[in-house]
Amino acid sequence: MPAPVRPARDVPADGRAFVAAVDAALDAFLRAEGENLAGIVADGRHLTDAIASLSSGGKRMRASLCYWGYSAVAEAAPVDVVQAGLALELFQTAALIHDDVIDRSDTRRSVPSVHRRFEAMHAERGWALDGGHFGVSAAVLAGDLCLSFSEQVFGSLGPAAASGTRARLVFDRMRMEVLTGQYLDVLEEVAGPDRDPAEAVARARTVSSYKSARYSVERPLVLGAALAGADTDLVHALSAAGLPLGEAFQLRDDVLGVFGDPALTGKPAGDDLREGKRTVLIGLARQHAPADDVAHLEDRLGRPDLDAADVARLRAILTESGALRRTEELITQLHGQALAAIEHLPVPERVRTALTDLADRAVSRQA
Amino acid sequence: MPAPVRPARDVPADGRAFVAAVDAALDAFLRAEGENLAGIVADGRHLTDAIASLSSGGKRMRASLCYWGYSAVAEAAPVDVVQAGLALELFQTAALIHDDVIDRSDTRRSVPSVHRRFEAMHAERGWALDGGHFGVSAAVLAGDLCLSFSEQVFGSLGPAAASGTRARLVFDRMRMEVLTGQYLDVLEEVAGPDRDPAEAVARARTVSSYKSARYSVERPLVLGAALAGADTDLVHALSAAGLPLGEAFQLRDDVLGVFGDPALTGKPAGDDLREGKRTVLIGLARQHAPADDVAHLEDRLGRPDLDAADVARLRAILTESGALRRTEELITQLHGQALAAIEHLPVPERVRTALTDLADRAVSRQA
Known part of the structure; x- marks a missing residue:
């Protein structure tokens, strides 16, 4: 089950510590959700693995801007700004997954785009029918799931984001x-x-x-x-x-x-x-x-x-x-x-x- | 701007009145969001028009089940169950838009699927490049927007859905x-x-x-x-x-x-x-x-x-x-x-x- 409202943690002291905290939160979140999906059926983890493959290389610019906007006002407030950054990075990952389908991009952040990743899985395993279409279908669904994750995390910020x-x-x-x-x-x-x-x-x-x-x-x-x-x-x-x-x-x-x-x-x-x-x-x-x-x-x-x-x-x-x-x-x-x-x-x-x-x-x- | 938390309205007296209320809420919501998008630029309305074309023909089964689950407990409670039904129907519309891309379906509810609708617009207006790909791209984005709408409405239910x-x-x-x-x-x-x-x-x-x-x-x-x-x-x-x-x-x-x-x-x-x-x-x-x-x-x-x-x-x-x-x-x-x-x-x-x-x-x- 998704996480309930989290208590605010200490606000990271600087931009570098913040980015490290967002990276760690992203990793932990996708691992936990991967367990949830694998709990439905083992293949469910393909989706979170694909999301993780793309999200791991980001510069976290949007999250960092959120941190600096936050820091413009308060050094510590009852909102977990790391979670807010996580929500933004999950949204960005979802947008990139779908954007690569739209732009027919083969690579992103020097790794295969998500639809190409699924297409390659299809080829490696010798599956039936059209691998390109399977790749696009899986990428549309992975992006949708990542959009839902973003919302789930943003909602967990509690009253400040209600x-x-x-x-x-x-x-x-x-x-x-x-x-x-x-x-x-x-x-x-x-x-x-x-x-x-x-x-x-x-x-x-x-x-x-x-x-x-x-x-x-x-x-x-x-x-x-x-x-x-x-x-x-x-x-x-x-x-x-x-x-x-x-x-x-x-x-x-x-x-x-x-x-x-x-x-x-x-x-x-x-x-x-x-x-x-x-x-x-x-x-x-x-x-x-x-x-x-x-x-x-x-x-x-x-x-x-x-x-x-x-x-x-x-x-x-x-x-x-x-x-x-x-x-x-x-x-x-x-x-x-x-x-x-x-x-x-x-x-x-x-x-x-x-x-x-x-x-x-x-x-x-x-x- | 999206709507804030809405006050609860009277709970519709029966399933038929409920479906009528959801239909009216859907229509009003998409019209208002269409105005918002047109406020950015006139062509933005293509997206809400496409969503409306597909969502208008639904049977509202999911919304109705939500209504009957709600009615199993309370005749009136401080949650707007019509808005909850609206959130479900917007999610369903988003899922259908993407599902039709995945299943390469030409029609849905006896009207063209959303990607075919955009492809037809491309053909009618004699636009450049690949109309089929334009249709898929626009449908991916329309579905994403509709997913966001669903969440926006669900969030507006307030504390009962926090x-x-x-x-x-x-x-x-x-x-x-x-x-x-x-x-x-x-x-x-x-x-x-x-x-x-x-x-x-x-x-x-x-x-x-x-x-x-x-x-x-x-x-x-x-x-x-x-x-x-x-x-x-x-x-x-x-x-x-x-x-x-x-x-x-x-x-x-x-x-x-x-x-x-x-x-x-x-x-x-x-x-x-x-x-x-x-x-x-x-x-x-x-x-x-x-x-x-x-x-x-x-x-x-x-x-x-x-x-x-x-x-x-x-x-x-x-x-x-x-x-x-x-x-x-x-x-x-x-x-x-x-x-x-x-x-x-x-x-x-x-x-x-x-x-x-x-x-x-x-x-x-x-x-």
């Missing part, structure tokens, strides 16, 4: 926003080619705002603060810092999705081009590249069979059109906005330092 | 069980052919117990009782009635999946055969049919391209081997067990009558 509280509203809205943002993302892949190119950058920024800037940065930060009982002014101030930081984070992701080093990102080179992601980077190229290059880009974007030469040619279009340079300028500008907002936050100095450090890493990262 | 309560434990366990049962179901499709045929019926009954008997009948009934504050004895007595009824319900579903009339079921004839579902019906045929027929069955089961003649031949094997007759006998036996348990329940007469009626309909239904 219905009607600010924390619950933030959590519910976060889920709704990221799922809507992801839908807009796949919609833009198919509908974008026929929509007004002059508006492509604006549309890409809307998608990015919902699927990532809010979800990956602003909401976790505000969630932590809300759990610790922040007032409305602090919540707004944290939002004002989180949104530009989140957008800069996503723009860096977009650049890495095309120009990233596979050895560092854990994903194949040019993956976003094969998937046909219509990012700000692509939108800028559609606006500024010569007509021939735009036509070539439109012709190749979203083809699953792009080879290394195709990727190199598309990268050249993005570079020569100035789309890459403009994206980098936008990242620098948003990073600056975030830093200015962080500087004026009414928070303890150690929180300001940590958020500044997070902002620097979000934009300078190579993975 | 972490650590019996109702919350039942709800969490129900989700875990049905997802595990569905995984075992798809696993059996691919791994079953090589597993011991003598154990096929036992494995099919395990799958059926988790993916359906508990999820569709026993857990909703117990959930309602738990929300109304039932004691442990009553919970056990309701479980003892719900489990055989749930299994009988699923066995009828298995029979309809092969022998059902498409005009009544809203699904193509023999759909379960194309999907390769290894039900109790199939397990019995593997045990009792002549070797030639078993070989033919194994060869054809799970082929997406089975035609009408194939389906007729497989039906004949299931009939001539006595598998159909044995399944019907099992349904009759489980129905009898359920009726006996219902007869001895310490509940108001109107609840006993309603449960008896539900049991009769669960086994005699044609859709």
